[in-house]
Amino acid sequence: MAESYRAEELLIAVVCRLLEGSRHIAVGVSSPIPGSAALLRRALDDRIGGTGPKVSVIGAESPEFRTDGGVDMFDCAGQGRVDAFFLSGGQIDGEANINLVGVGDYPRQKARWGGSFGSAYLYFVVPRVILFREEHSRRVLVPKVDFVSAPGWSPAGVYRPGGPVALVTPLCLFTFDKARRRFALASRHPGVTLERVRDETGFDFDAPGNVPETIPPQNEWLALLRGRVAREIADPYPKFAARVFGAAPAAA
Amino acid sequence: MTLQLASVDALVADLADGAVVAAMKDTSGAPMALARALIGKGVRGLHLVNMPTGGLFADVLIGAGCVATVEGGGVSLGEYGQAPCFVRAVKSGAVRPLDTTCPAVYAALQAGEKGIPFMPLRGLIGSDILTHRADYKIVDNPIAPPGTHDPADRAMRDPIVLIPAIRPDLALIHAPLADRDGNLWVGRDHELRILAHAARHTVATVEQIAAGNLNADPLRSAGVISALYVDAVALAPRGALPCGMAGLYEADGAAIAAYVQAAATPEGFRAWLDAFLAGDTPARRAAE
Incomplete structure (x- = not known):
């Protein structure tokens, strides 16, 4: 019988499936769910006797997750040595443009966020960028972003080995079609209808006739998550680990 | 040369209004003691470069009215x-x-340290960063391999x-160690070397003065900013608080949370700033 699971665990499983085959996964600041997904990917790969991906967490203190600093992180991504990364946005639009700067006319905007950080570079050079946002609403998923921190696609001739592959929200998984510059609904999470996704999404997207339901995390994944991954994620994200898994750092 | 230790205030005494100053992200040693000196001096109109991002140090300087322009990744x-x-x-x-975007700040400072224009x-x-940065230029790659570069x-x-x-007028650093010869040890925050190399002048507060010459130790020399680049040093133990110093002390989370609450209004920030300038913070009281 399938065990019950938390909403966070479902999202971790969804992101983890998108990371298959990655050799080096980088995780940005304030990204505990993507970070847990990367560590679950590593645990799964290790289990089948493979070599799990290297996981780097920007800003982490522990030697295991540290990079040699920001310059190293960006240089290594520029060479193609980072396979997967995660980005988010205060606004994300239907062409996968992301806005981390603010709402209204720049620069004196009516809402101002922190800034674009590494997005305007990493979105171009990391082949598998997964967009992740814990709020699925028309406020966030807009027809057109007010400020393009980083564009979802680039015209021919612009160096762009990287870009978005998917958008994961609490309601569903969208995949991004680079050629058509559009999202397609790949699965809706258990209990979520297509109508609800449409109601709460401000941009147009494609949907097949019969949208499958997201596969819940299997028991084996949940065991790994609540064991090894919970201990590991408590290092960079102690508050998250305590809240979701009731876990303390492995070597605290 | 034997280092003459300065007072923290003396490090920024000559800084002119409108200067370009730069500091690294809070987790690489936030120069909070220097923030106190800058605000106390009443400097105005600074162009603050955050390498590559700003945090509490930047926010306090901005709140105190010292900054006209803030540049960086966020x-x-x-x-x-x-x-x-x-x-x-x-x-x-x-x-x-x-x-801008974080790697652009690093790139700009690397160009600065090399003495090249860009x-x-x-x-x-395709980003709106570029739309609003008239100083950034797009060129065609002049050395693209044959067949990939056809201007037509x-x-x-x-x-x-x-x-x-x-090339900042002044780099502001808080480091774990300096020696009597004026070398700074920045350890794993070795990117501070780029900042000091790029800046016309560098001043630093440090946690401690080391015995001997830091360059004499091969394990430490890779993390040294040479005295060549360092104009003046002052002692400021726990000078990054309420931010942390990797390996030495943790950030004071309660104090930062209290800052966020206080600074939600200009009046609240003023009250916080008065206490900060007086050196009267919970973290400092706890440290004493």
């Missing part, structure tokens, strides 16, 4: 949330944001962005 207090003074100042127009950087094309074919130009060099 300003945020991380898990504590938005930087309240930064947000307020940008929305009101009190501060001009020069938004550094090319991938990415950025728009799709084959391989456009790339040039980031102008940044």
Whole structure:
């Protein structure tokens, strides 16, 4: 019988499936769910006797997750040595443009966020960028972003080995079609209808006739998550680990 | 040379209004003791370069009215949330944001340390960062391999962005150690070397003075900023508080959370600042 699971665990499983085959996964600041997904990917790969991906967490203190600093992180991504990364946005639009700067006319905007950080570079050079946002609403998923921190696609001739592959929200998984510059609904999470996704999404997207339901995390994944991954994620994200898994750092 | 230790205030005594100053992100040693000196001096109109992002140090300087322009990848207090003074100042127009992406700040300072006019950087094309950065230029890659570079074919130009060099007037650093010869040890925050190399002048507060010459130890010399680049040093134990110093002390999370709450209003920030300038913070009391 399938065990019950938390909403966070479902999202971790969804992101983890998108990371298959990655050799080096980088995780940005304030990204505990993507970070847990990367560590679950590593645990799964290790289990089948493979070599799990290297996981780097920007800003982490522990030697295991540290990079040699920001310059190293960006240089290594520029060479193609980072396979997967995660980005988010205060606004994300239907062409996968992301806005981390603010709402209204720049620069004196009516809402101002922190800034674009590494997005305007990493979105171009990391082949598998997964967009992740814990709020699925028309406020966030807009027809057109007010400020393009980083564009979802680039015209021919612009160096762009990287870009978005998917958008994961609490309601569903969208995949991004680079050629058509559009999202397609790949699965809706258990209990979520297509109508609800449409109601709460401000941009147009494609949907097949019969949208499958997201596969819940299997028991084996949940065991790994609540064991090894919970201990590991408590290092960079102690508050998250305590809240979701009731876990303390492995070597605290 | 034997280092003459200065007072923290003396490190910034000659700094002119409108200067370009730069500091590294809070987790690489926030120069909070220097922030106190800058605000106490009443400096105005600074162009603050955050390498590559700003946090509490930047927010306090902005709130105190020292900054006219803030350049970098972003300003945020991380898990504590938005930087309240930064947000307020940008929305009101009190501060001009020069938004960019983190690797562009590193690239600009690397060009600065090399003494070259610019550094090319991938990415950025098609972003609104570029729309608002008239100083960034797009050129066609002049050394693209044959067959990929045909100026007649728009799709084959391989456009790339040039980031102008940044040479700050003054780099502000808080480091774990200095020696009597004026060398600074920055350890794993070795990117501070780029900052000091690029800046015309560098001043530092340090936790401690080391015995001997830091360059004599091969394990430490890789993390040394040579005295050649260092103008003056002052002792400021726990000078990064309420931010942390890797390996020495943790950030004072309660104090940062209290800052976020206080700085939610200009009046609240003023009261916080008065206590900060007086050195009367919970973290300092706890340290004493």
